[in-house]
Amino acid sequence: MTHLIEVDSVSKYFGNIMALKDVSAHVNAGEVTCVLGDNGAGKSTFIKILCGLHQASDGQYRVDGEVANFASPREALDAGIATVYQDLAMVPLMAVWRNFFLGSELQQGKTPFKRMDVAKSKQTVVDELGKMGISIRDPEQPVGTLSGGERQSVAIARAVYFGARVLILDEPTAALGVKQAGVVLRYVVEAKKRGLGVILITHNPHHAYPVGDHFVILRRGEVLGDYQKKDIPLEQLVQMMAGGADLETLQHELEKAAAQTGDDELAEAATAFGEETEQLGLGDE
């Protein structure tokens, strides 16, 4: 079947460094694909290929089954692929409605008297956010007065309103508290219900698991697996994310160093680390 967007055996080299190797993943309309990976797993490179900032060195990138070669983020955006970055591209001192329409202002009137349609802009913002379950007190309030989760939500609502079919969310919950992260995740589900394909990039399996339909695990530039939710319990996801084997190696390294130097503190740290690894493996949440 054709997927909304799909990457097929995509690789990316920077000189002789291989950032991604044979990565395949897809998202369908009304589906949330979570891409999980630790630092250095290749998440950023993956996003940059999807949003048109980088081009793949190898492999195919398909949109609606047709090969797409985006030369710039603008082209990807025109194809309905919107990326919400961590910094959100918003101006804190400006009102919510001004930010929402920044660069694509609603206008009315003939040329010398062309002006923004303020009332309609404000109403649209209230409606669009309302649809996604965010009640905004006053569209005139500066974005800087919104909480992190609300800001993230406004950025997502903006992408949806301007015609996105696929939303790529880069670590949307990374800088948020539990409650705020909940608001954003709820928003992800809303976007999915409205028929968008969502690619959620995160290092937090606890945030990904409740909203995801399937999970692509990246490690050191390669796909470790692409699992349907029914095929993988949260515990296993956490373990794979943490990279059980890697942690064990790390523990051994610490122990070795402790033995060599005879440093008690280091030995203690190694033991503590081992216990933690075990706990992670069991998955306490």
Added chain:
Amino acid sequence: MVRRIGGEPSQPGGRYKDVTTDAPVDTDDRLIKAGLLKKLLTRPEFGSIIGAVAVFAFFSVITENFFTVDAISAYTNPAATLGIMAVAVALLMIGGEFDLSSGALIGGLGITMALLIQDAGAPVWLAMLLSLALAVGVGVFNGYMVIKTKLPSFIVTLGTFFIVQGAGLGFTRLISGQTTIYLSDYLEGSDWTRILFASTPFAGIRIPVYYWIVIAALATFVLLRTRYGNWIFAVGGDAASSRAVGVPVNKVKIMLFVNVSVSAWLVAMFNTFRFQSAQIGTGVGLEFEFIIAAVIGGCLLTGGYGSAIGAAIGALIFEMVRQGLAFARWEADWFKLFLGLMLLGAALLNQFVRIRAQRARS
């Protein structure tokens, strides 16, 4: 036209009532409760309005004739040229940049026109246009340099300031051997210049005052109601974010520099046609007065926030104090003291407002 994706629009706050706070309060109720005073407090020009009323009240009480036509024209006439510049400088500051060359440029543009008329024999209208072209050129140069070099505009325009001043003096002396050029002989038969730039159409209020009011109103409209205004706030608030959503950041900044230079040209026309002479050195030092008026009017030095009408009012406060001291027969020495206090007060108030605006709710 925007494309929209998605199902039927649902009622805002209907199904998903209040997900952001605990208290189940309806959206619109809270809006009304915010109150008029609180809303006013978030307006950048709020401080300048209070300041203008306070200064006016103060001098009305301690002098007898602050409300007479003579007095009003005494402070509105100088406030007009200051105000026209302050409005342009305010827009530039909201856009996140400075212009220190704006004062010296007034003298430079006036003397350029005068030289063209006296020594090159150019007709008045042509000299005016060439001087205007020079103004546009300086604005483009300032903007282009700031964008290309990524140096702070403070430094770039400080350079332009010296270039304009030095070149003005050097060339004027080289060409005419004078530092002041009298034009009264050449302006005979050019009555339209007097009507346009140096007349007093009504009740002792000179024509620059009317320009000032129109420019302040126009700038406020552009700033608050057009997409260009939106972009001015955006490029000053966060240039990288603005670029990411498709705002032509460089174009906006260059336009703002050009706007300042062209305003300097307009003020040069007022000066030259009123006194029928041009003098090199006119306007030097005034650039700080423009910036001070803009700050009194609510502009942040860091950009992204401010008001055009506020800057116009800031200029009015400035001249009311200057003339008020004269009316009260106090030494003019006190003016700088007032100025310093007003500037500090305004900057503190702006900071307070900005912190309120940026404070994230937990």
